[in-house]
Ligand SMILES: *[C@@H]1O[C@H](CO)[C@@H](O)[C@H](O)[C@H]1NC(C)=O
Ligand SMILES: *[C@@H]1O[C@H](CO)[C@@H](O)[C@H](O)[C@H]1NC(C)=O
Ligand SMILES: *[C@@H]1O[C@H](CO)[C@@H](O)[C@H](O)[C@H]1NC(C)=O
Ligand SMILES: *[C@@H]1O[C@H](CO)[C@@H](O)[C@H](O)[C@H]1NC(C)=O
Ligand SMILES: *[C@@H]1O[C@H](CO)[C@@H](O)[C@H](O)[C@H]1NC(C)=O
Ligand SMILES: *[C@@H]1O[C@H](CO)[C@@H](O)[C@H](O)[C@H]1NC(C)=O
Ligand SMILES: *[C@@H]1O[C@H](CO)[C@@H](O)[C@H](O)[C@H]1NC(C)=O
């Protein structure tokens with residue numbers, strides 16, 4: 212209680228200079244043994260919020276459009292959701308410790324009505340659980356501890372299946388002696404009318420590897436790779452361990468990304484691939500001694516970085532990186548503009564929606580919508 216009070220005081224202090232207006236909250240019907248665990252964005256201003264037993268379709272104003280029970284069984288819990296970019300489909304990934312995961316596809320019937328499409332599909336060759344997955348074109352990307360595996364989703368008129376490919380980003384691909392993957396990040400770019408993805412693969416100890424993949428007939432084909440020697444950066448302690456990587460922007464010769472460590476700050480870098488030049492753009496100061504938590508979200512000039520304390524209270528730091536802070540001798544350290552506070556929770560939902568607003572899980576059973584229209588680029 213005392214902590215909550217203290218947090219409210221901090222919150223008020225921050226909201227005075229803060230710019231986020233968080234004035235809309237909705238309550239979801241969540242059971243005591245149920246957790247809100249994942250989110251994905253569908254087209255047309257519809258979001259899916261997944262819990263351990265159901266998923267809800269929400270519009271951009273947090274109205275609940277529809278609710279469905281997930282196909283959990285005694286072993287498997289559907290704990291991740293991802294949109295299919297080319298189809299009116301989305302997928303739930305259903306996992307169980309030590310058992311092969313499977314995917315369930317849902318197809319739009321009309322408006323916010325969906326039904327299971329085709330059969331449940333096991334993901335071939337995958338046995339470890341994963342904490343996120345992605346679909347680019349028809350390519351399904353599944354991370355494992357030591358590799359990132361590409362599959363193809365084959366969508367037919369009334370069925371679908373998963374085809375294996377020969378593309379695996381592993382230690383051999385990166386010419387590294389070892390790989391212990393803690394995260395990966397995708398960013399699209401175009402060159403000579405061709406679509407590419409820059410894939411950053413984060414190693415717990417070694418730092419950032421990159422791979423470029425070309426998109427041919429909606430299939431991703433990796434063709435080039437390298438390492439970004441972040442440990443050579445003067446700013447990063449040699450002992451740092453890496454938790455997360457999130458890209459802002461990529462082009463043929465350049466990538467901008469935020470790198471999060473476990474114990475130190477987060478860092479925004481720009482890397483030039485054509486001459487292997489790494490430069491620090493800014494350091495995003497850590498929230499006290501709290502632990503980095505959940506996932507960083509980036510929307511143009513706004514970074515949202517969550518932290519959690521041992522009581523599971525969450526603080527989300529909002530940075531407006533377009534605004535140069537004038538009270539610094541240099542611009543190499545950035546302080547947050549706002550702090551959003553959430554009550555004790557086990558997992559966070561945090562997403563930007565199309566209208567310059569941010570949605571976050573603010574309590575066990577509630578979501579809060581914040582307007583960030585004051586986050587202008589100066
Ligand atoms: C988006 O913002 C505009 C202007 O503030 C508002 O009129 C509109 O209702 C908003 N749309 C949604 C989906 O929230
Ligand atoms: C749950 O479903 C998956 C996929 O259909 C199946 O492999 C698994 O055996 C099921 N578990 C139980 C306990 O029925
Ligand atoms: C679907 O949306 C359209 C356009 O908004 C509306 O006319 C139609 O009645 C909706 N259908 C159902 C079943 O809600
Ligand atoms: C969503 O957008 C797509 C493409 O613009 C359109 O075909 C579809 O009917 C829209 N769905 C709804 C529910 O409005
Ligand atoms: C792979 O790594 C080894 C040892 O670090 C190095 O000698 C070799 O040149 C590298 N090969 C390529 C293709 O980069
Ligand atoms: C591999 O990374 C995980 C975090 O992703 C870490 O907990 C574990 O200690 C690492 N293993 C080794 C051998 O460094
Ligand atoms: C990328 O770098 C190469 C080699 O330095 C250069 O020739 C090319 O023009 C650059 N491309 C772009 C888009 O800047």
Ligand SMILES: *[C@@H]1O[C@H](CO)[C@@H](O)[C@H](O)[C@H]1NC(C)=O
Nearest residue numbers: 462463464465483484485486
């Ligand atoms: C590398 O690419 C950047 C961005 O396209 C460009 O500005 C720079 O001149 C290139 N450097 C070299 C050495 O080609």
